[in-house]
Amino acid sequence: MRIEFQNVHFAYKPRVPVLSDISFDLETGDLLLILGQNGAGKSTLLKLLNGILKPTGGSILVAGCDTATHSTAALARHVCVTFQNPADQLFASMVRREIEFAPRNLKRRDAGKLAEEALSLCELDPVALRHPYDLPPAQRKVLTVASAIASGSSFLAFDEPSAGLSQLERRILDKVIGSLRANERGLLVVSHDLELFLPYASKVLLLHQGTLVFLGEPQELLRREEILEAAGLKLPALMRLKKDLGIALL
Amino acid sequence: MAARILVDRFSFQYGPDLPSALAEVSLDVPPGSCCALLGPTGAGKTTLLHALVGILGRHHPGSLHSGSICIGKRTFTPLPRDILFPEVGLVLQDPYVQLSGVRDTVYDEVLFTMENLGTAAENAETRIVKLLRELGIDHLAFRQPSTLSGGETQRLALATMLIAAPEVLLLDEPTSALDTAVIGRLRQIIKSLQGRTTVVVTDTHIEFPLALADQIVVLHQGRVLFSGSPRDFILRIEDFENVLPLHGWREVLDGLARSSMGRPHAADLLGKALAEP
Numbered sequence: 309m310r311i312e313f314q315n316v317h318f319a320y321k322p323r324v325p326v327l328s329d330i331s332f333d334l335e336t337g338d339l340l341l342i343l344g345q346n347g348a349g350k351s352t353l354l355k356l357l358n359g360i361l362k363p364t365g366g367s368i369l370v371a372g373c374d375t376a377t378h379s380t381a382a383l384a385r386h387v388c389v390t391f392q393n394p395a396d397q398l399f400a401s402m403v404r405r406e407i408e409f410a411p412r413n414l415k416r417r418d419a420g421k422l423a424e425e426a427l428s429l430c431e432l433d434p435v436a437l438r439h440p441y442d443l444p445p446a447q448r449k450v451l452t453v454a455s456a457i458a459s460g461s462s463f464l465a466f467d468e469p470s471a472g473l474s475q476l477e478r479r480i481l482d483k484v485i486g487s488l489r490a491n492e493r494g495l496l497v498v499s500h501d502l503e504l505f506l507p508y509a510s511k512v513l514l515l516h517q518g519t520l521v522f523l524g525e526p527q528e529l530l531r532r533e534e535i536l537e538a539a540g541l542k543l544p545a546l547m548r549l550k551k552d553l554g555i556a557l558l
Numbered sequence: 559m560a561a562r563i564l565v566d567r568f569s570f571q572y573g574p575d576l577p578s579a580l581a582e583v584s585l586d587v588p589p590g591s592c593c594a595l596l597g598p599t600g601a602g603k604t605t606l607l608h609a610l611v612g613i614l615g616r617h618h619p620g621s622l623h624s625g626s627i628c629i630g631k632r633t634f635t636p637l638p639r640d641i642l643f644p645e646v647g648l649v650l651q652d653p654y655v656q657l658s659g660v661r662d663t664v665y666d667e668v669l670f671t672m673e674n675l676g677t678a679a680e681n682a683e684t685r686i687v688k689l690l691r692e693l694g695i696d697h698l699a700f701r702q703p704s705t706l707s708g709g710e711t712q713r714l715a716l717a718t719m720l721i722a723a724p725e726v727l728l729l730d731e732p733t734s735a736l737d738t739a740v741i742g743r744l745r746q747i748i749k750s751l752q753g754r755t756t757v758v759v760t761d762t763h764i765e766f767p768l769a770l771a772d773q774i775v776v777l778h779q780g781r782v783l784f785s786g787s788p789r790d791f792i793l794r795i796e797d798f799e800n801v802l803p804l805h806g807w808r809e810v811l812d813g814l815a816r817s818s819m820g821r822p823h824a825a826d827l828l829g830k831a832l833a834e835p
Contacts, residue, residue, distance in 0.1 A: 346740055444600055445599070446599040446762075473762065474598035475598050475762070500736070503806065545765050545832055546807060
């Protein structure tokens, strides 16, 4: 199964383009890391995946479904998108219910099993009976990831999944991403956290002011740091130091 | 005028049946300096900031507390009972919550702070435009706050505090939604406050704090594990591996130590490398 962006344009307001002429494709089993400055259009790109936003030009196919003509409900069977801010997304009164919602709503045959697996993969079993808003913000963030996994959708898109996470939750997220990669899910990750996600990425997409300025393998991006700099980004200090010392980055 | 923050054996429990959020925490932040509170989620970082700004004293009537908190010349035993804004400004971890929701543009949102403080008459426009420019969001002045990206919202929330010129500025994980370039800019902004404003910043990572802070404090389960200079922190980095994401840092430090003259020299090199813009 695949996701295809073909010459996609998007504007919230006429004549103010947010995304211009974006083309890429992605198979299940891939992890596409989406980089760019604040305001480059990264989150907008994710909202186009499940039809919350419709492209104003070009086309997007998700598992063969054109997002322009398919409802968000229909697209959700194939792609599940999490938001940057957990408050935009969580609504159930119990962690377990929150995780069960997507697979039940999508009428997955093995809904209970999907929810149980996501709960344990994300190490949320100890808080399964708590209210999502009683969890610390970092754990709430992990909960949004768990809910997406439980959806059973082939493609998962995460917006800044590691923002605000401390060492404990990062370790969990690291394990979760590894497991999703091994299980051939297709992942799209918007993040500034190169240390965590670059080693897992099969492709990197770099946005600058709404246009695609790089699409390629992580190794190539690391060799050509000037591409990052031209897009207003740079390697985190730790990665720069490692590079200087000849320590492997991936 | 910057204020000294002095926290003396401060303990706090949200309720009688809940574990201690803070236990005998002591802290001395000299006026105009920057202190970084590091630790995993649940360590008590946010609770401490909320105690300093007055949220805890005001909104948690059933809590248990002891010790004392001094901010400038004022001593609170054990903690402030009212929000100390504008003397103390806090930028929340979730900046969306911080915005008023009743103003239609970024510019107006910042003006709203000035109106509330009765300072809007004093050349408001010049001051707001200058601040937005420093924060790199002047091009967004006429945008609706709810349409901003995560990192842009963070900077707007900061602007609504900075416009009040607080004596103490508290920043709760300010870098979590920012890209590397904006983090660099935020570092410059905080540096430029040096001497004028006392800054306390929390983080779960060490890169930003090490490049910025005069003092590093590591909290874990409500207790102070470490308090000292960034250099001393680097020298004792192994002690914090279970509570902070340090794996790669240790590798780098060992690499530096091998290629230079041991750990102390490596710590200096690392500090220097981080301080580069």
